[in-house]
Amino acid sequence: MIISYTALEEKVRSMIKPKRFIHSEGVASVSADLASRFSLDVSAARYIGIYHDAYRYSASDSSPEFCRKNGIDVFPEEEADPMLLHGALAAIHFDEDAEGSVPEYFRRAVRHHTLGSPDMGPYGAVVYIADYIEPGRKHLTDDDRKHILSADTLEDMIIRIMDMQRSYFMREGIKEAGISGKLYDFIKGGGRL
Numbered sequence: 719m720i721i722s723y724t725a726l727e728e729k730v731r732s733m734i735k736p737k738r739f740i741h742s743e744g745v746a747s748v749s750a751d752l753a754s755r756f757s758l759d760v761s762a763a764r765y766i767g768i769y770h771d772a773y774r775y776s777a778s779d780s781s782p783e784f785c786r787k788n789g790i791d792v793f794p795e796e797e798a799d800p801m802l803l804h805g806a807l808a809a810i811h812f813d814e815d816a817e818g819s820v821p822e823y824f825r826r827a828v829r830h831h832t833l834g835s836p837d838m839g840p841y842g843a844v845v846y847i848a849d850y851i852e853p854g855r856k857h858l859t860d861d862d863r864k865h866i867l868s869a870d871t872l873e874d875m876i877i878r879i880m881d882m883q884r885s886y887f888m889r890e891g892i893k894e895a896g897i898s899g900k901l902y903d904f905i906k907g908g909g910r911l
């Protein structure tokens with residue numbers, strides 16, 4: 719048994735800043751919509767969505783070592799910027815915060831919501847997309863949202879998001895994380911999450 723969505727939501731509210739909590743509510747809601755559209759478990763998607771950023775303010779320089787001790791492989795970009803490990807921290811603490819054993823795919827989804835991964839699973843895809851397009855995100859126009867949501871599959875939505883990110887990275891001179899590139903190539907090669 720794990721605690722209810724409402725109980726988890728209250729816990730998350732006490733763990734993060736109000737603005738981040740509003741974002742998390744948006745992610746939970748968009749995740750539920752996407753799950754419904756693609757015949758996934760709506761309650762599971764909402765549960766993962768509300769929790770995904772619970773450790774957003776907990777990552778520190780000691781996080782890479784902590785993650786490794788808990789059996790999580792740390793990517794070089796996460797080593798360089800431990801804030802990116804907030805998803806990994808959430809994966810480590812999910813059972814404890816849910817006060818029971820969550821399915822493995824819950825942990826996988828939150829672990830990979832930051833950089834994406836071919837191992838993120840369909841619920842990872844849902845949260846990754848919701849994280850990018852939830853209504854509170856001001857970096858997107860309504861047309862951008864429509865463009866992403868008009869794709870026929872979760873995988874194609876991810877490609878549309880990553881293409882937008884890639885042009886942003888190009889403009890800003892940011893290098894894409896290796897694992898993100900692997901996700902992109904995996905989907906382009908016909909891979910399904």
Ligand SMILES: [Fe+2]
Pocket residue numbers: 770771774804805831832
């Ligand atoms: Fe996040």
Ligand SMILES: [Fe+2]
Pocket residue numbers: 741745770771849
């Ligand atoms: Fe987020």
